Every structure is written in C-alpha cells, then in structure tokens.
Amino acid sequence: MPRNPSTGVYSKPAGTTPSVGQIIDPAPWNQLTSDLGNEITNSLPRDGSAPMVAPIKAASGTVSAPGVGFASNPQTGIYLKGGGLLGFTQNGVDVTFDKGMVYAAKSGDYTALASDDNAVHRFTAAATLTLTAAATLGANWHYVAIADGGDVTIDPNGSETIDGAATLVVPNGYSAFIICSGSAFFTNKVLTRLVAKADSSAVGSFVDGLTLSNNTGSPNTHVDFAAGSARSGSLFVSSAGSFTKRINGTWAVGTGSGGLDAGSVAANASYFAYALRKTADGTFDVVFSTSATIGGVTTTLLTGYSIVKCIGGVLTDGSSNIRQFTMNPRDDYTFTSPVKDAVNAAISTTSALLALTVLNGVKAKAKVRFEFTSSATTNAALLSDPAQGSLTSGIGGDGANVGTIQVASGFAVSSQEIWTNTSRQIRYVAGASGNLWVWTDGFIFPCGRNA
Structure with a gap:
C-alpha cells in the first residue's frame, strides 16, 4: 500500500510520472x-x-x-x-460529566472514601459516617447519605467542618447531599430546611385521645389506651387503634405485654403512663413508671425507644390492684368507688396536712367532699391548697368552704376541687375543735388534653 498507515500520506508508485512522448509501462x-x-x-x-x-x-x-x-x-x-x-x-x-451513581446499603458505621464519589448509601441502622480528609477527597466530590433505620451522624476528618459545624446529624427518615470543597464539606441545605420546618410545626406539647380505662377483661391489672397521638417538642407518636398494657409485669414490646419500667407492682402506689416512640419506625408503645418525670424513668428495657410524653396515670389499692376509674375529658379521673381519706379526723385551729388518694409526685386537683362536725356553734372549716400556706378559718380570717355549724354537734357538708402539693396533701383548719371526714372522688392530672 503506497498510503503510510501512520501518517495517512499517499505516495504514487514509482514509474507513474511519465514525460511527453514516453511509452507508458x-x-x-x-x-x-x-x-x-x-x-x-x-x-x-x-x-x-x-x-x-x-x-x-x-x-x-x-x-x-x-x-x-x-x-x-x-x-x-x-x-x-x-x-x-x-x-x-x-x-x-x-x-464535565458525572461518574456513574453507585448505591449500597450500610448497616453500621462507615468511612466515606474517594471512590465513593457520587455514591448513594442507605444506612439501615443508627451509624456514624466518617468523612475522609477533604484534601484527599478533592473538590467536587459528592455523596448522598440516607438515614433509614436510625439517625446518622456525619463526622468530618479532624477539625474539618460540615456546614460550619463539627458534625451533622441526619435524622431517621431524612437524607443529606454532601459536597466537598477540597478543604471543608457542605450540604445543599435541603435537610436543614426540612428539619427546621418539622421543628417549627412541632412546637408545643399535647395529647389527643389516648384516654385511659380499665381493661374490661382484666380491670385489676390491665389498662387500655384509646387511639390518639402525643407530641412534645419535635417528638411525635400516634396509635391508630386501642392499645393495652398490664401493670403486673416488666415492660415488653407490644399491646397486652408488661408495662413496668422496673420492679414489680406495689400496693397504694402511683404509676405514670408514658407514650413511647420506636426510633426505627415510629411505632407506638407505653411504659409505666413510679417516676413523675421522664428523667426518672428506668430506660434499661427501652433500648431503641424515645419517651415522648406523660399521657396519664393510675393508682393501685392495698391489694396492688388498679383502682377502678373513669377518665373524663380534659384529664379528669373519677373513681368508681370514692375513697375515704379522713374518718373522724380531729381538726382544730392549728393548720395541718392531709394526704389524699391522688397521684404522688405531682400536683393534682383533687375532687373532694367533706363532712364536718363540732360542738361549737358558728364553727366552720377551711380546706385549701398547701401553696397558700397556713390559713385561718372563719369570717375574721381566711373564710371557710365547709358550712358553719348551726347546732352544737351538728354536721356541715361541702365539696370542692383543691390542688394538692407533690406529696398528695391538702391543708385543713377550723375555727374551733371538731372532727372531719373527707371523701376523694378522683382527681385532675393535666397532661395536655383539650377534649
């Protein structure tokens, strides 16, 4: 071939450049x-x-x-x-064209490498995503982390930052698009705005539904919770149907299972019910605790759950059975059988404290009825909130809420809702010596229900 295969230049064969009169070969x-x-x-x-x-x-x-x-x-x-x-x-x-996207699922902690450029990793459990040094990953390196089973904490190398912070938490159910500048990391801010929107719409605390009642089949040991939802700040959980927990067993997942955070059921005790949210999927559960605060709940058995909010409480009697009750709107409880908390108790001009059958460790509004007798006529009694201090009974003092005795050794009756202190107590005092009977019909323990 006269064409040079390297240069493509064509050269004619020798003897093909004739002159005039030449005989052509x-x-x-x-x-x-x-x-x-x-x-x-x-x-x-x-x-x-x-x-x-x-x-x-x-x-x-x-x-x-x-x-x-x-x-x-x-x-x-x-x-x-x-x-x-x-x-x-x-x-x-x-x-410039991007590299092909690569998807992978991760079930634990992971370090993102330069080879993960344009990768999408779905984390199926709570994990820490460590980022290799920005200089190593290089400018324009980018990556997507999806939290689908727990929160994912993004931790840049050394003192490097992401969006100006030392770490970034991707909440379960969210994702983050991460970009490397060569010296630091940034996101496209979508996660920040979504979380901010969720937080702004989650402001406040409430309980909707989730009313408590004695279980029909096992009223002494089991409590039913109606369908409803609860929120405290950014934590929210809901239950689409009725849910049951028993108070005579330690906590286990699911309706019908034990509900105590620790120990065994006790007599004459207060048990607070707390709504739980499972971190992995947001499902609902309930735990009972003698603690009146979330911080005091024993969480040993509650791994993988967040305590959202207190949604109510129940009391046990001397036999460690749940006192029968009816829950009315606005966190109002009425006992099926009134409790006699004072029988022929001595009352005088000296103010004293009386413990009632209401939840212990919190202030509750007790629904009480009184009967008062005294040998002194024109004598009256005053029952009050301990927060008011020691009051004096009578028209010349702080008044009264149990009617004046008109006939010596006669009876006066009354009823009222009175706030207790956190030790279940109210104060009582009279204008002169006498005797007092007190019945507790129930109590109001505000948990945030408006209906």
Whole structure:
C-alpha cells in the first residue's frame, strides 16, 4: 500500500510520472489505478452510505479546537485531555460529566472514601459516617447519605467542618447531599430546611385521645389506651387503634405485654403512663413508671425507644390492684368507688396536712367532699391548697368552704376541687375543735388534653 498507515500520506508508485512522448509501462500504471481504487474504497463516503470498518483516529485537539468537531461550530466536539481522558467541549468550554451513581446499603458505621464519589448509601441502622480528609477527597466530590433505620451522624476528618459545624446529624427518615470543597464539606441545605420546618410545626406539647380505662377483661391489672397521638417538642407518636398494657409485669414490646419500667407492682402506689416512640419506625408503645418525670424513668428495657410524653396515670389499692376509674375529658379521673381519706379526723385551729388518694409526685386537683362536725356553734372549716400556706378559718380570717355549724354537734357538708402539693396533701383548719371526714372522688392530672 503506497498510503503510510501512520501518517495517512499517499505516495504514487514509482514509474507513474511519465514525460511527453514516453511509452507508458502498464505494470506501474495498473498498480496506480489499483491503489487509487482501493483507497477510494477505504475512504468514508461523505453521504454516510457506508460505515467505517476500523476505529477512527482523530487528532487529539484542544478544548477550543477539538479533534472531532462540526463544520458549523468547530469549537464544539470531542478532544483528548491530559492523562488520556476524553474531553467534551461546547463552544470552546469544557463540559464535565458525572461518574456513574453507585448505591449500597450500610448497616453500621462507615468511612466515606474517594471512590465513593457520587455514591448513594442507605444506612439501615443508627451509624456514624466518617468523612475522609477533604484534601484527599478533592473538590467536587459528592455523596448522598440516607438515614433509614436510625439517625446518622456525619463526622468530618479532624477539625474539618460540615456546614460550619463539627458534625451533622441526619435524622431517621431524612437524607443529606454532601459536597466537598477540597478543604471543608457542605450540604445543599435541603435537610436543614426540612428539619427546621418539622421543628417549627412541632412546637408545643399535647395529647389527643389516648384516654385511659380499665381493661374490661382484666380491670385489676390491665389498662387500655384509646387511639390518639402525643407530641412534645419535635417528638411525635400516634396509635391508630386501642392499645393495652398490664401493670403486673416488666415492660415488653407490644399491646397486652408488661408495662413496668422496673420492679414489680406495689400496693397504694402511683404509676405514670408514658407514650413511647420506636426510633426505627415510629411505632407506638407505653411504659409505666413510679417516676413523675421522664428523667426518672428506668430506660434499661427501652433500648431503641424515645419517651415522648406523660399521657396519664393510675393508682393501685392495698391489694396492688388498679383502682377502678373513669377518665373524663380534659384529664379528669373519677373513681368508681370514692375513697375515704379522713374518718373522724380531729381538726382544730392549728393548720395541718392531709394526704389524699391522688397521684404522688405531682400536683393534682383533687375532687373532694367533706363532712364536718363540732360542738361549737358558728364553727366552720377551711380546706385549701398547701401553696397558700397556713390559713385561718372563719369570717375574721381566711373564710371557710365547709358550712358553719348551726347546732352544737351538728354536721356541715361541702365539696370542692383543691390542688394538692407533690406529696398528695391538702391543708385543713377550723375555727374551733371538731372532727372531719373527707371523701376523694378522683382527681385532675393535666397532661395536655383539650377534649
């Protein structure tokens, strides 16, 4: 072949450049015509009627003069970058294409590498995502972390930051798009705005539904919770149907299971019911505790759950059975059988404290009825909130709420709702000596229900 395969330059065979009057030798001329026919055959038709049968070898070109361009726009096309990389240019400007996206599931802690550029990793459990040094990952490195089973904490290398902070928590159910600048990390702020929106819409604390009642089949040991929801700040949980917990067993997952955070059921005790949210899927559960605060609940058995809010309470009697009750709107409890908390108790001009059958450890509004007798006529009694201090009974003092004795040793009766202190107590005092009977019909323990 007279065409040089390296340079593509065609050279005629020798003896094919005749002079005037020279007799033409057919051999070289036949070779020439044969070569020309072959080269025409090996040429690519401009009309595209035939394809190439071997790779096209284009010039390397540059970003402003690509090796493969277009007649109408020679600055748009393909060129060879340094390092043997393929480059694309558009109007003389380099066009960058992303790497292929790679998906993987992660069940625990992970360190993101340079090879994870444009990766999408779904974390199926709570985990820490450690980022390799930004200088190593390089500018434009990017990555998506999906929290789908627990919160994911993103921890940059050393003192490097993400969105200006030392770490970033991706809450369960959210995702974050992470970008490296070569010296620090940033997100596209979508997560920040979503979390901020969720927080702003989650402000406040309430209980809707979730009313308590004695279980029909096992009223002494089991408590039913109606469908409803509870929120405290950003924590929210709901139950689509009735849910049951028993107070005579330690806590276990699910309706009908034990509900105590620790120990065993005791006599004459207070048990507070707390709504739980499972971190992994947001499902509802309940735990009972003698603690009047979330901070005091024993959480040993509650791994994987968050305590959302107190949603009510129950009392046990001397036999460690749940006192029968009816729960009315606005966190109002009425005992099926009134409790006698004072029987013929001595009352005098000295103020004293009386413990009632209400929840211990919190202030509750006791629903009480009184009966008062005294040998002194014009004598009256005053029962009050201990927060008011020691009061004096009578028209010359702080008044009364049990009627004046009109006949010596006669009876006066009354009823009232009175706030207790956190030790279940109210104060009582009279204008003169006498005796007092007190019945507790129930109590109001505010948990945030408006209905």
